[in-house]
Amino acid sequence: MYALYYWPTIQGRGEFVRLALEEAAAPYRDVARESGRGAGVPALLHFLQGRAVERPPFAPPFLVAGRLIVGQTANILQFLGPRHALAPHSASGRLWTHELQLTIADLVAEVHDTHHPVAVSLYYQEQKKEARRKAADFLKNRVTKYLGYFEKILSNVRGHHYVLGAKLTYADLSLFQIVAGLSYAFPNTMARASRRFRRLFALHARIQERPRIAAYLASARRIAFNEDGIFRHYPELEGPLRIK
């Protein structure tokens, strides 16, 4: 039984871990979403404050597996991958999967910064002006670079369904979340992108239909996208629909 610790009201970075656990049908507690003694946000903060923990994580999400505490989203996925057949067997394949995941993590950080370019400690409304400039650059220059990169990787494994080839890995699940999240945050941009990055959107559709993922998405365990998370829908950041 794993114990996942993440903020209880958002998908955030924790969602990349949840998707892997759900696809693996791995038993896990989502501790900060539970109530009672030893649960909820206080249980999460207990680890972060690091008293009586020799190797405290810097931030959520982190996963407790027996006596092991694993922090950093990509590191958690790297830990889970081989245990649940969500990573290749070869060392080179694992490095490549992890490399893709770290590039996904970079993209996630840039998405976050479209609404928080100045400070995580300030509200969006306090950095709205900077956010407009940041988001404009992100939509003009960055998102296409990232999506184009993943599309290219998918085209390199032509004839196969997943980013590593024939077999599903945690990187595919994370790419599903990227497409889902960006489509929520920037629907106009992604409507256009869907015609250009067909393999990536086909991957999203394929993951969405996997039985365990479909069941998860339909369950109360999947938190809805909202404006406290990483992928936020602020129409003013995307601007009007530009036909291109």
Added chain:
Amino acid sequence: MYALYYWPTIQGRGEFVRLALEEAAAPYRDVARESGRGAGVPALLHFLQGRAVERPPFAPPFLVAGRLIVGQTANILQFLGPRHALAPHSASGRLWTHELQLTIADLVAEVHDTHHPVAVSLYYQEQKKEARRKAADFLKNRVTKYLGYFEKILSNVRGHHYVLGAKLTYADLSLFQIVAGLSYAFPNTMARASRRFRRLFALHARIQERPRIAAYLASARRIAFNEDGIFRHYPELEGPLRIK
């Protein structure tokens, strides 16, 4: 013989890899700094453009080792660690080392954003106003949080010299670079921090004195800090010395 590919005129993210290779006394070419056929920046771009490469990296640095191409700084270090006794033997120790490295990577990204909060494609001068706000928040809220975290980890291995305990790992080399870079970029802040985070600064001094690192730092292979890299000294971003 490894081949490292990174921008030739800055330390940047490539420096974390260079430090590991130097400490390991591993033979390597720093390809983009060489001239001639198959070298220089064109050789780097050849990989990035991804023609004839099935698994192209998204961005430098990347390391070529035989037929393997490994991208993403933390992933390269994870690859090099066990090969050169710069990572622990146990799986849990390796996960923890990598977790620390990913937190260092997050800090590096935040440092970069102090001078480029809006867009990597624009000059600093084009986002100076936003940079002032970003840097002020970084210096007020973020840098202390990160340095305090690493100081705490060092205090948890009390009696030992390195962040994992008795043995040096690549995370120690990266923490050296963090202290060196921040001290260049924000000298006043770091002068104050040196009194507060004594273990971290002692680690920096200890790494600096290791024979291979000392030889490297004194060599032409070590590029000087400059205002094209990640750690930039723009006095206006730090503001006047505030006695605290």
